[in-house]
Amino acid sequence: MASERLTITLTPELLEFVRERTAEGDYNSDSEVIRDGLRLLKERDIAVRQWLTEKVVPGYLQYKANPESAMTREQVEQQLDHDRRQRRAKKGAAG
Known part of the structure; x- marks a missing residue:
């Protein structure tokens, strides 16, 4: 898929978060974080x-x-608790 360049403005807090995630090695670039x-x-x-x-x-x-x-x-x-448990179990089985 072709990429297109986009310029965005972030708050200082969001910018710090993006840079931290990149610096920690979780992502290779700021763009990957975004x-x-x-x-x-x-x-x-x-x-x-x-x-x-559906619901x-x-x-x-x-x-x-x-x-x-x-x-x-x-x-x-009770129904919400049941649904949450099912989602967690499904996530755990997929992970």
């Missing part, structure tokens, strides 16, 4: 959109159709 950060941001945005599409919208529509089907706070917390 690219990796943007890649992670993109992955997070995709995950949030997927969560909204939030169907749950809202189910609630609108049948308000009595709403989960209690405890049920929501």
